[in-house]
Amino acid sequence: MLTITLIILIAYLIFMLWIGNYAASKSTGKTEADYFVTGWTTSYIGISFSIAATFASGAYVLGTIGVFYGNPANLTGYAFGTTFAPFLLWIIGRRIWAIGRKYGYSTFTDLIGDFYQSEKLRVVVSVLICIFFAPYLAVNFMAPAILLKQASGGAIPFWVSGLAFGVITIIYTWRGGMRAVIWTDIAQALIMIVGFAIIIPLMFGVGGGWYSVWEKLPEKIATYKPGGGSFWIVLSWFWIVGFMQTGNPDRAFRLLVAKDLGHIKKGCLASLVLLTIWSVVGFFLGWGLAVAVPGIAKTDLAFGEAVNKFMPYMMPVLMVVVWAGGMSTLDSGMIAISAMLTKDVYRRNINPRATDEQVYKLGQKIGLALGVIAFMLAILDLKSLWFFVGAGAAIAMQWTPMIIGALYWKRATTAGAWAGILVGVGITALFYYVIKCPIPGPGGAAIIGMVANIVAYFLVSLATKPLEPAHIAKYQGMFK
């Protein structure tokens, strides 16, 4: 079975290279706009599938589904988050796309730096997000490598899988930029949906059928703790998932690449459908696994364990699903961080006279370097998959208040933005990395950080001199 798994995996990798190469051939020139925002040519299919594929990382397929397996009731918060996220995508997207189109933006920090009239703020926000987001990229190497090691009985070491995974992803991202990322994301999301559609009924079959699985599903894990004991964990999951789609640069920048606002609108609605599919898949697999392989302490391994034990013939499908999930998130992260470092740091502050082609080539090189750094972090085999996913998202979402402020709030000020981001990132990092957060779950630190961020942003903005009305009108006043 390992030979078949490897053959199918290699076929998948060749397919990804072909798609990436095809997408690159559609490029309209070596320009920054083409490399980072596809020259504003993306349809709602590309936007929605890319957001969904980026969200469903390798950590989702193994890590999150492992959590669904461990306690599906708590993960109702995850489902509420996937329902809320497209609403927020639309509230932000309907304005940021138009402003981005007008001023040629390819990152959210383009807006932050320009609206708040501060190069330092632009660079600090970019660098902060890049630093905390880099380990998130590494996570994407881990899930595929863990599964291949599991499937081969340890014969294929972690680093070999990670290297193969990284090289292919880096090649197509390097060649085709955002266009290749989006095209491969569409294919990867479809592969994942088809894969889950095949595996879920089989998993229910292992449990004795749909009705039997539901009957055997233990009430203990499928109900809330009495006396409101599950409130904070549900809120925590809601928060991280709900704000992640507009917070994480790897998917949020899809709001800038659309052809027009109609495609943003349809993209948000299609994202709603696809993100809900991920929640439903999580519940179904979580329930099925809880009945098929109960009691596995390291929940990341439950999915692989069940497939290995009951349906080893499905390992090739699971393998491709996990690799597709990992690649779709890694490529998006690489292109997003590359865009921020290239545009916000290099072009604006190091070499303002850089030509489009220079920026394009530097973007490629930074993407390559990020892939290498992420691979090196991954082989250190640090903490659990969800730790870095949660930490990266919790920090990245701290720019949300200042972005909404730039889009809608006339009283927003530069000092307020500084106060909000520094307080938000500081408190979130403190509770994630230094001291134990009083709120459980992956979003606990983000909740405290974001609330403190909003309070600081609001109060300091009100206490400081407003921006010039004519300046604000260039952004908020362009809407009729």
Add this chain to the structure above:
Amino acid sequence: MEKKTWKILTWIIEIAFLFLALTAPLNPFLTTKVSVFAWCFIMIGLGVIAIIIATFKGYPPEEFSIKE
């Protein structure tokens, strides 16, 4: 209905969704797995209604000027 009314309706439904969904663990009636997941899917439905109203009526694509 006027656009302002749709905006208000959007936020009423969105806030109702957030409140009812996030307080589910405190809801004394959700004590069985059937009730927990039935409520979860009803809440998803409510959230979907809010987004549909927001995108089509309350906050449709805005008209904007691309020129300075």
